Amino acid sequence: MHVRVHFYSYFKDLTGCAQSEETAAEASTLADFLRKLFQQFPKLAAMEKSMLVAVGVDYQPRDYVLKDGDEVSLFPPVQGG
């Protein structure tokens, strides 16, 4: 499956990019996918606990099962206002 990942705020500095094209095995959960992604972007791993994860424009839990073409966004706690 193809999954596009977007990084926001200082996560762009940690990864060195704003987005990345990734592949995921069929029936991968977000947790599976993040584990694999942290190998590619090790600096992100330290942010795992506070990291917010969205698929499309909705927050999703770590047991969400990815679908082909999903767009995953990873970002630190939000700070509007």
Added chain:
Amino acid sequence: MKRKLTITKQPIDEAELLCAREMSEGMGAVIYFLGVVRGTEAPDKKISAIEYEAFQKMVEHQFNLLFDEMGKRWPIESVRLVHRVGVVKVNEPSLWVEVVAPHRGEAFAACQWLIDEMKRVVPIWKKPIAA
């Protein structure tokens, strides 16, 4: 409930927003809040501005979910919210929120709740710019 959301790089024009206010005869309370960029970030760190970054599509979606929930919790007639993105200088407003309701209790409560929830779920981030 009427709603108007504006995410903009342009300065917030308070006078224009006030002139555009609409409310029906049954309304008795208008609460509006202005969030302004402070000149310090941490206790002693002076800054000149904050750069706001937004995940625009998700910002719009999450605000609409909050407006839906707000309309279920309180008898609000309208909400208008403006949030700046890009560089906002110290003393300039970054956020303007208005809630119109029949009574002040629900207007205050809804406005406070909306801002608290915004800070929890709406994907906007700050990057301070040193003075």
